[in-house]
Amino acid sequence: MATVVIMPKQGQSVESCILTEIKKKKGDAVEAGEVLFAYETDKAAFEEEAKVSGTVLEVFYREGDEIPVLEPVMVIGVPGESVADMPLTGGRANVDESHTDELAGAAELHSVRKSRSNPVKINNSDISGTGESDMSSFVSPRAKTLAEKHALDASKLTGTGPQGRVIERDVQTAIDATPKTTPLAKAIIRSDGKQLPETGTGLAGMVRGDDLTTQPAAATAPDSVIVPLTNVRKLIAKAMYASLQNSAQLTHHLGADARRILSLRKKVKKAVANGYPSDITLNDMICRAVILALKKFPSANAHFLGDSTRNFSGIHLGFAVDTERGLMVPAIPYADGLSIQELSASMKEIAEACKKGSVNPDLLAPEAASFTVSNLGNYGVEMFTPIINLPQVAILGVNTIVPRPKELEEGVYGFVPYLGLSLTYDHRAIDGGYATRFLKQIAIEIENLEIETINNEH
DSSP, X not given: OOEEEEOOOOSXXXXXXXXXXXXXXXXXXXXXXXXXXXXXXXXXXEXXXXXXXXXXXXXXXXXXXXXXXXXXXXXXXXXXXXXXXXXXXXXXXXXXXXXXXXXXXXXXXXXXXXXXXXXXXXXXXXXTTTOSSOOGGGBOHHHHHHHHHTTOOGGGSOOOSGGGOBOHHHHHHHHHTSOOBOHHHHHHHHHHOOXXXXXXXXXXXXXXGGGTOOOOGGGGOTTOXXXXXXXXXXXXXXXXXXXXXXXXXXXXXXXXXOHHHHHHHHHHHHHHHXXXXXXXXXXXXXXXXXXXXXXXXGGGSEXXXXXXXXXXXXXXXXXXXXXXXXXXXXXXXXXXXSOHHHHHHHHHHHHHHHHHTOSOGGGGXXXXXXXXXXXXXXXXXXXXXXXXXXXXXXXXXXXXXXXXXXXEETTEEEEEEEEEEEEEEEXXXXXXXXXXXXXXXXXXXXXXXXXXXXXHHO
16 A cells, blocks of 8 residues: 655654655655755755665655645555555645646545645636635645746636646746746836736847846846745744734843953863863853752743743743854743853753754754854944844844953053854833843843862863
């Protein structure tokens, strides 16, 4: 009997994954243990291996599609085995339009109907654009992808697929009937919703950007190209935009005397050279100081829920990690229960997993952390405004260390290394006075930090 391969669920917080690469296509022979496809969550990348040997009978999605977890992705079986009558599990299975006749039966219709809590009868007039029904379920992923590529509204097309579904060939027919369009013109249509004219001013009637709107010179310069955002970048952009749109963010800046932690760092380096097992960094020390301050200002260790806050007794510390795939913010659960040596080891281990793409996705969810630290000091940034990872109520930005004048004793001034701290907080959850006192407490903890084993043993 054929085997359905579903999209795995990587962590409790993951609801869908991006299919990044199909390793085995329809008709390919597969051995158990071979990689079938690669996929990614919002931050981590994975590969799915075959559990059985056989032949790929059908692939329901294309590369780049976003697929709900536990949804059928492909079927492995014996050549000639029918797929149409298989009881596909999960939600809606999106079939390959090049094989519509084979799959237009029970499996495809069963899965489409199963995805709707209140099935309704759909006809071609509905799909042609009346707007009275939800058409999103009746435009296949292949059709949607092709329509977006050519800046067409697939929901306004007449479908020829099962139950009037708009499929790839319907979009291709519409493309053949419309004038050719430059990439810039397509981008303008997608972003601004401009109507595609019947003919353009380009060669052979091609529609150009100038046919849709008057653009500044830079937008039409021949040396420019339109570069699509990566999936990770799209998710980051969406989260950051939502954060600024849905919270009242304000940032306070303050400096902390860094002489104490710089001295501790020198001691650590010397101790490591003599066999001390933990290479505790400045960032580890700062995070430890933040944990100590959060214990004294628990309202900053919380999530904002609209008309209430969720206050945590444990401190689940999020910290920013720069990777080749984009910025990741994993969490260290119950970081307040760790010694500074354990905290340092945990941060290094999780950061390395982020860079390899093997981090647990549950640790990357904004809800996994109760407070976040983002350190740009290594890059020489002197001041910045970090954006809150909602629903958290605050985030600390750590800047570089710069020399500043300070009174060393009465009438005597000198330059002292200062660490810049930038606290962004949600003013709906925290008042300015509380935020200022909390930020000052972080500075106090940094200026008075103790590492017992370093002081006592080395």
